[in-house]
Amino acid sequence: MLLRINTTGQEEFRFWLTRRYCGLIIQALNAHRSADPDVSAQSTPVAKKAVEAFKQEAANAEGNFEQAFQEAKTYPLGEHPALAQRLKYSIDSGLLALTIEPKEGRGITIKLDAKLNFNVSKLLGAAIATGEWQLEMDQTALEAPQGVVDRVIN
Structure with missing residues (x-):
C-alpha cells in the first residue's frame, strides 16, 4: 500500500506499507483510542465500545473524505517511496506521535489527535479492505470477551 502524506508546507512524504506494517499501525491507533480518558473511564467493554463508536461517528461527520x-511541490525524502520498516509511537497529552522510518535514512513523525486518529483509521480500513488484506482494524474484536476464558480440564 502506498502512503502519501502532505504537509501544510506543500511537502509530500511517500512510503510503501506492507500488510505486517499496517498491522503495527493498527495497534498504535487502537492503543491511542484506548488511552482516551472518555473511553478508559468506562467500566465495561460494551460501554467502552459505545463511547468509541460515538466518537468515531462524530469524527467521520467532520472529516472531508x-x-x-x-x-505536493517538494519531496524531502525523495520522489520514490521508501519501504517503511520501523514504527515508533508514543501517546502524550492526548496525542499519538507516529514515527515512520525506512531501514536507512530519515523518516517522519506525525501527531494525531483523537479525531484525526478516527479519520486515519477509516482511510486505512478502506484501503485494507480494497487490498483484501484481512486485517482486523479493531484489535479488541479478536480478544475473548471479559469473563469468558477457554479452560482445559485434564
Whole structure:
C-alpha cells in the first residue's frame, strides 16, 4: 500500500506499507483510542465500545473524505517511496506521535489527535479492505470477551 502524506508546507512524504506494517499501525491507533480518558473511564467493554463508536461517528461527520489528494511541490525524502520498516509511537497529552522510518535514512513523525486518529483509521480500513488484506482494524474484536476464558480440564 502506498502512503502519501502532505504537509501544510506543500511537502509530500511517500512510503510503501506492507500488510505486517499496517498491522503495527493498527495497534498504535487502537492503543491511542484506548488511552482516551472518555473511553478508559468506562467500566465495561460494551460501554467502552459505545463511547468509541460515538466518537468515531462524530469524527467521520467532520472529516472531508471527498476531497482529492493534492500533489505536493517538494519531496524531502525523495520522489520514490521508501519501504517503511520501523514504527515508533508514543501517546502524550492526548496525542499519538507516529514515527515512520525506512531501514536507512530519515523518516517522519506525525501527531494525531483523537479525531484525526478516527479519520486515519477509516482511510486505512478502506484501503485494507480494497487490498483484501484481512486485517482486523479493531484489535479488541479478536480478544475473548471479559469473563469468558477457554479452560482445559485434564
